[in-house]
Amino acid sequence: MLFNSLDFAVFLPIVFSLYWFVTNHNLRLQNALIVAASYVFYGWWDWRFLSLIIFSTLVDYSIGRRLKNEEKQSTRKVLLWTSIIVNLGFLGFFKYYNFFLDNFITAFSFFGQEIQPNTLNIILPVGISFYTFQTLSYTIDVYKKKLEPTEDFIAFSAFVCFFPQLVAGPIERATNLLPQFYKKRNFEYDKAVDGMRQILWGLFKKVVIADNCAEYVNLIFNNYQDYNGSTLLIGAIFFTFQIYGDFSGYSDIAIGTSRLFGFDLKQNFATPYFSRDIAEFWRRWHISLSTWFRDYLYIPLGGSRGGTLMKVRNTFIIFLVSGFWHGANWTFIVWGGLNALYFLPLLLLKHNRTNLGVVAEGRMLPSLRELFQMGTTFMLTVLTWVFFRSDSLNQAFEIIYSIITLKEGNSYFLNPISNQSISKEIVLILFLLLIEYASLKVNKYNNRFIFIQIVILAIMVTLLAPPASDLSFIYFQF
Amino acid sequence: MKKFLSTTFLAVITVLIFLELIIRATGITGSALPFTSLDGEYKLMPGEQGIWVKGPLGNIRSSFQINNQGYNSTILDYENDPVEFKIALIGDSYIQGLHVNVEESIGRLIEDIYTDKTISVHEFGISSWNAYNFLQIAKEIEKKYDYIFVLVTDEDLS
Numbered sequence: 001m002l003f004n005s006l007d008f009a010v011f012l013p014i015v016f017s018l019y020w021f022v023t024n025h026n027l028r029l030q031n032a033l034i035v036a037a038s039y040v041f042y043g044w045w046d047w048r049f050l051s052l053i054i055f056s057t058l059v060d061y062s063i064g065r066r067l068k069n070e071e072k073q074s075t076r077k078v079l080l081w082t083s084i085i086v087n088l089g090f091l092g093f094f095k096y097y098n099f100f101l102d103n104f105i106t107a108f109s110f111f112g113q114e115i116q117p118n119t120l121n122i123i124l125p126v127g128i129s130f131y132t133f134q135t136l137s138y139t140i141d142v143y144k145k146k147l148e149p150t151e152d153f154i155a156f157s158a159f160v161c162f163f164p165q166l167v168a169g170p171i172e173r174a175t176n177l178l179p180q181f182y183k184k185r186n187f188e189y190d191k192a193v194d195g196m197r198q199i200l201w202g203l204f205k206k207v208v209i210a211d212n213c214a215e216y217v218n219l220i221f222n223n224y225q226d227y228n229g230s231t232l233l234i235g236a237i238f239f240t241f242q243i244y245g246d247f248s249g250y251s252d253i254a255i256g257t258s259r260l261f262g263f264d265l266k267q268n269f270a271t272p273y274f275s276r277d278i279a280e281f282w283r284r285w286h287i288s289l290s291t292w293f294r295d296y297l298y299i300p301l302g303g304s305r306g307g308t309l310m311k312v313r314n315t316f317i318i319f320l321v322s323g324f325w326h327g328a329n330w331t332f333i334v335w336g337g338l339n340a341l342y343f344l345p346l347l348l349l350k351h352n353r354t355n356l357g358v359v360a361e362g363r364m365l366p367s368l369r370e371l372f373q374m375g376t377t378f379m380l381t382v383l384t385w386v387f388f389r390s391d392s393l394n395q396a397f398e399i400i401y402s403i404i405t406l407k408e409g410n411s412y413f414l415n416p417i418s419n420q421s422i423s424k425e426i427v428l429i430l431f432l433l434l435i436e437y438a439s440l441k442v443n444k445y446n447n448r449f450i451f452i453q454i455v456i457l458a459i460m461v462t463l464l465a466p467p468a469s470d471l472s473f474i475y476f477q478f
Numbered sequence: 479m480k481k482f483l484s485t486t487f488l489a490v491i492t493v494l495i496f497l498e499l500i501i502r503a504t505g506i507t508g509s510a511l512p513f514t515s516l517d518g519e520y521k522l523m524p525g526e527q528g529i530w531v532k533g534p535l536g537n538i539r540s541s542f543q544i545n546n547q548g549y550n551s552t553i554l555d556y557e558n559d560p561v562e563f564k565i566a567l568i569g570d571s572y573i574q575g576l577h578v579n580v581e582e583s584i585g586r587l588i589e590d591i592y593t594d595k596t597i598s599v600h601e602f603g604i605s606s607w608n609a610y611n612f613l614q615i616a617k618e619i620e621k622k623y624d625y626i627f628v629l630v631t632d633e634d635l636s
Contacts, residue, residue, distance in 0.1 A: 459500070
């Protein structure tokens with residue numbers, strides 16, 4: 001079920017009413033309702049894949065309980081690896097089987113060995129990368145004795161499949177979300193209204209910003225060979241805002257919906273396009289995944305301790321794995337590698353933690369130096385997003401080459417036949433940036449005018465959505 | 479909870495009122511264009527008329543009028559058209575002609591060539607129709623027209 005669908009507009013009030021009016025006196029019943037609602041939410045797409053979530057839940061719940069009573073280190077390790085193999089096994093099979101097979105075939109053919117491909121027509125279960133990482137965090141934390149394993153199966157199931165963040169995050173840590181299922185939730189007016197505002201702001205980002213940009217992005221990337229350098233650059237910049245609107249919009253809706261039910265999820269995006277260097281960008285972009293990789297991969301590998309070679313190795317590992325997490329395609333791996341290349345000089349020169357605050361701290365406007373830094377960081381990320389959006393490395397390199405060499409060709413926007421104007425999209429993007437910049441400058445959110453904000457956002461979402469909007473979210477495919 | 483529900487209800491009502499006012503004041507959206515099934519075909523609802531609006535800020539505006547056979551045309555009933563010589567145009571959106579005022583459609587432009595008004599052009603067009611639909615309509619109107627010749631083109635206009 002999609003957040004921006006009529007199905008969800010009916011589903012949400014029903015679950016909300018049952019949650020606060022029918023099951024509110026019994027915590028277990030309330031948690032059971034969340035599990036049932038989440039299964040309906042997920043099964044709406046394809047009920048068969050619910051079995052994966054249920055199996056993963058059973059495995060990690062059982063392993064968590066075994067870990068509690070097990071003191072022998074070798075057995076604890078076996079239990080941990082069982083969870084890792086089961087979870088990553090599912091992920092590997094559904095997401096990467098065909099990728100590895102295709103690459104083996106290519107590698108063999110390189111050495112003159114032709115083998116008959118036997119690929120499988122595998123459907124990628126929506127959100128598998130997200131809930132797999134979430135359940136893994138539970139088992140790893142229990143193994144490291146950072147978290148007491150739960151005895152409450154219903155609460156654990158609700159933690160694994162909590163519908164607002166089940167299919168596209170934020171990837172919640174068990175230490176943050178699971179304890180919230182143990183406590184009775186009380187309805188708070190301010191929290192719920194703020195949740196509504198965040199849902200509408202998320203819808204604005206998705207429906208107005210991302211979907212409006214998507215129309216041009218799809219056209220330009222699908223016909224990239226026809227267009228000139230400037231059109232391709234506009235396409236790449238529009239994709240930069242599309243992916244941000246799409247993904248951070250989803251996170252906002254997820255966080256807002258959770259607040260309606262009395263839960264607090266972690267912030268997933270913090271105005272990333274106002275970053276002054278790539279290290280700051282990665283502290284502000286997809287925070288839940290970045291911190292997951294930091295805590296469960298980068299630090300166990302040694303982090304930034306050790307020699308230069310180790311730092312380089314660890315940086316590349318974390319970014320390449322992050323790229324591979326996004327999809328089974330070389331484009332994502334190069335996307336990760338490029339980010340590692342950007343990040344590495346900052347790390348080696350110990351500048352990776354220079355910009356820990358917000359831009360123009362203590363001032364209203366950024367300095368010229370900060371503007372230059374933000375502009376440079378933004379354009380570097382635009383370059384990486386070309387790989388992210390392209391279907392193949394060949395396409396990505398061709399687009400970048402065309403942009404750099406200012407290739408001649410058709411201009412989509414200055415063509416009197418197509419008569420296309422992007423003024424509306426530019427105004428909308430500037431509006432988004434203005435609001436985000438304002439949010440950096442205001443320390444505490446002012447709830448005084450929240451009613452007006454909600455009304456204005458709802459009107460904008462209704463009026464400014466493109467007529468033939470593609471409903472799906474980009475991150476569903478991951 | 480009571481306060482939240484009443485605020486939500488008030489917000490929904492306020493949004494609806496504002497949307498109604500904005501849409502009526504700016505005309506950024508057009509009249510509804512309902513579809514129906516006539517003679518087993520997907521057609522427009524007979525008797526409907528209004529303004530068709532398209533473009534990012536509603537910059538394409540044109541009048542439409544749906545006749546008894548479910549097509550956008552100023553000729554209200556093809557079957558009771560008194561003009562002797564008739565031309566049938568079968569096609570999709572181009573023939574449907576929602577992008578221009580119904581008085582300026584391709585049919586009317588062809589009729590204007592003949593200043594003595596001796597011909598009448600019947601437009602059979604529904605947006606998104608394909609070759610199968612064209613053939614179905616051709617078969618349907620075959621019973622009602624005496625053909626002099628049939629022109630088939632590979633463009634929108636068939």
